[in-house]
Amino acid sequence: MRVPRPRRVVLLIALVVTLVLLCCGGSVTVLLLGGVNDDKQNNLNAALGCGKGGPVDPDSKLPRIRPYGAEQVRNAAIIINVGSELQLPPRAWVIAVATAMQESRLVNLGHLGARNDHDSLGLFQQRPSSGWGTPEQVRDPVYASTKFYTKLQTIEGWQTMPLTQAAQAVQISAYPDAYAKHEPLATQIVNLLADGAANAVGDSVNLVCAAAGQTAASGWTIPLRAGVGSGFRTSERPNHHGVDLSIGKYTPIAAAASGVVSLVKCDEDFNGNKSCNVDGYPGKGGCGWMVEILHAGNVMTRYCHLVQRPFVRENQQVAAGDVIGRVGSSGNSSGPHLHFEVHMNNDRSSAGAVDPVQFMRQQGAPLGGEG
Incomplete structure (x- = not known):
């Protein structure tokens, strides 16, 4: 045929x-x-580049990125190009694109009359009355992007803080938590328009793929450096909804991305007992000492079998790489390791779980010494 x-x-x-x-x-x-569509295929291909091909020309034929139109995608490309020309790392590009997504939906807004927020204009809703520039200047995407990046660089620690905090430090918005929800799509946009740069570290002159233990521009890092043992839903363990990272007891465990700690507990075993300060055994049941963190885009990560009470508390904000506890063998465990899960849509059930190896690779933070 x-x-x-x-x-x-x-x-x-x-x-x-x-x-x-x-x-x-x-x-x-x-x-x-x-079964993936062309957009997802393009995203996968772009993610292989780690930014080495550079940003795309805003005046070239640009890919479609739902839900945005051609002019919005072009504005995103301009924001990325300005960041590259300023020799800023791709993490800055992700922050800037996410900020413009929240402020203007990547539309170069003019004066909106009664609907206008004071005299806010342009991609970043910058106010001439607050010293951002003249109305004509802040409606120039190159000028507006340059001003955003210039202010961002004055924020101490912006490279490692959660995106929403970095964006808020620049914008001083009435809705300081609004930026976080745009981080996943902003990361995809940077990957598509800049050859996978959100999977990289370094500035725009010396981009390299993020190595194990580094935080990629996507904002993700590995929880620890160890080989992957038991895999995700293998034929031998179809109900294993994460992966086991085998390593010695007391090894520090890092938060895989910035977020808010949503759960800290000693998980009950099959008999309903809470006995997490001792080593477990196969068939005991339960995660032992465990932590769950809710990240941008309603992605949740789960960390099980810690050796002692975790170092974090519920509702605590953490940054990528923050140590949240130490490896142990509590709960349903045959030896020291970290059981690591990734769940979409903040669905704590098995239905929300996805393969952590594939997910982390797509974030530029491959598990098990890949890359």
Whole structure:
């Protein structure tokens, strides 16, 4: 049977990506390619570059990025290009794009009359009356982006603080927590328009793929450096909804991204007992000492079998890389390791769980010494 030309192109792309992943030591992540649409395929391809190809020309043919139109995507490209020309790291680009998404939906807004927030204008809703520039200047996307980045650089520690805090420090918004929800899509936009730069570290002159233990521009890092033991929903353990990172007891565990601690507890065993300050055993049941963190985009990460009460408390804000506890063997465990899970839509059930190996690779923070 003759395969239609568009389908042949998609199959060829899938084959190329398959070969790239296999030659670089990747596992069989090609399963991700089954049934994806062109936008998702483009995102996967872009994520392989770590920014080495540079930002895309805003005046070239740009990819479609739902839910934004052509002019909005072009404005995002301008924001990224300005950050690159200023030799700022891609983390700054992600922060800037997410901020403009919240302030203007990437639309270069003029005066909105009675609906206007004071005299706020442009992509970042900058106010001429507050010293951002003349009305004409703040409606120039290049000028407005430059002013945003200039102010961002004056914020001490902006590179490592949660995106919403960095954005708020620049904008001084009446809605300081509003920026966080845009971080996942802003990361995808940077990857698509700048050859996977959100998976990188370094400035725009010396971009490299984030190594194990570094925080990528996406804002994600590995919880610890260890090989992946028992995998996600294997044939031997179909109800294993995370992965086991095997390493010695008392090894520090890091928060995989900034967020808010949503749960800290000693998980009950199958008999309803809470006995987490001792080593567990197979068949005991429960996570032992455990932590859950809610991140931007309603992504939740879970950390199980800690050796002692975690170092964090519920409702505490944490940054990527903050130590939240230490490896142990409490609960349903046969030896020291971290059981690590990723859940979408803040769904704590097994239905919300996704493969942490694939997810973390897509964030530029591969588990188990990959990359």
